[in-house]
Amino acid sequence: MLNLPSQISEAADYVRQRWTKTPRVGIILGTGLGNLADHINSELRLDYRAIPHFPQSTALGHKGQLVCGHLSGVPVVTMEGRFHLYEGYSARQITLPVRVMNELGIELIIISNASGGLNPNFNSGDVMVIEDHVNLMNDNPLIGINNDQLGPRFPDMSSPYDPQLVELALSIARRENFMAHPGVYVGLNGPNYETRAEYRFLRGIGDAVGMSTVPEVIVAAHTGLRVLALSTVTNMCYPDAPEKTEGNDIVAIASAVEPRLRSIVSGVLARIDS
């Protein structure tokens, strides 16, 4: 991890030379939620391939652009498309953009993803506000010699998701009249979906399962950022009544739920100073 500071500053400088504002919020848009970027009053769009040290997005439903601009009047930097371990990247590569956004000056990171519902009280199309996670990804972005400039050797994980923001997100969902649950997200490598036996196992340890977010949140905790993470439950994983899971259906449901997520994001941004 000792070469990270130079990579972070090279990537951040590249952005700063083209966009001089200081973002207050970083946003990572997951599966099917890319449309949220269309609501940003965008001042600069950068292809990931142009940014030094950034990996390239290869995943279904993911573009590969960093969008700088304003959303609800707040300066934001948004990743339209993210990286996953199943694409063959290490957890450290995946999370470099979080460190770059931190370097650019954000105070808060908002992360979204699509997940499979394990909790039988969820329904597909519900939003889960991630309250905690279980890392079963068999990788950790902090492995290696720690760079104390970036964060502590042993970061605390007692509350990686800001409890006040969880409450705020749930209250916005009530006001906007859609189902949102607080819950535990289990992160797996993928890329295959889970077997029924795996769902039975995971049901005992979490409420929703997905293939992202956990590495970014670990790095956010390492750097001391506040985190809000929103998961769209795109399908239900019933081990005793399994249905075939298909990537394109998941993208379609995530897209349909996107306005709900957007209302939470804009509601949180509107109250960022309160």
Added chain:
Amino acid sequence: MLELYNQIGAAASKITAQWKHTPDVGIILGTGLGGLVDQIEVEAAVDYEDIPHFPRSTAVSHRGRLVCGQLCGLRVIAMEGRVHHYEGYALKQITLPVRVMKHLGAKLLIVSNAVGGMNPYYRPGDIMLIEDHINLMMDNPLIGINDDRLGPRFPDMSQPYSWELIDVALAVARRENVVAHKGVLVAVTGPNLETRAEYRFLKMIGADVVGMSTVPEVIVAAHCDLPTIGFSIITDMCLPDALKPANVNEIVATANEAEPRLRTLVTGVLEHVAQNG
């Protein structure tokens, strides 16, 4: 994963140069089950080391050749000896033979392995039809840029093992008076066997048996849409409160003793497939 496509083609051409037929079935023979090969009417045998990109088998009791021929009226291509993650191979390498079998035209994959039994109703020498699995191998053969020519980015795993053929195999077992169960396999990397605490954990998460193979091959078979049936021989019991030190020679001996029964089930399934397509 983009290099795989050409590797599959190169390996397949080497095999077709020595054997011109289209296989109906691919078979992977695990620990102590190599004897099934004696029943194959061999038409060609190719050493792994002569096939481009094939890994070499280093495990105890595993030979390393691909046997092509006829069994129960079907063309089969059988791996005599498999390679394991614990030998140091990447899952992508381990599973290349499955992709080659699919490429050659196989419509069914039969896998077998030796496992430790955690379900207390199982006995050493029993056979379990793998009904489902849990992947705890900390790796996945599909990681990397997906090659859409080979299969989808996110393969479904709601039924990786053919329920129809599981029922066929269980019917054969009843007819032939062979003890056979249906259960969940959990795969770990090995090579060490598990601690008592690990057995308790694996049992708690819903597994009936534990092994060090099969799951990567089955994930790849699901990826390339190759129907699969999996057989486990319970070679020793892993009961955490009465755990005995594992003895590899005993494990191999139990597998060998159970092998005729497994052979009965495999040939019964093959006969069903030959008759019903």
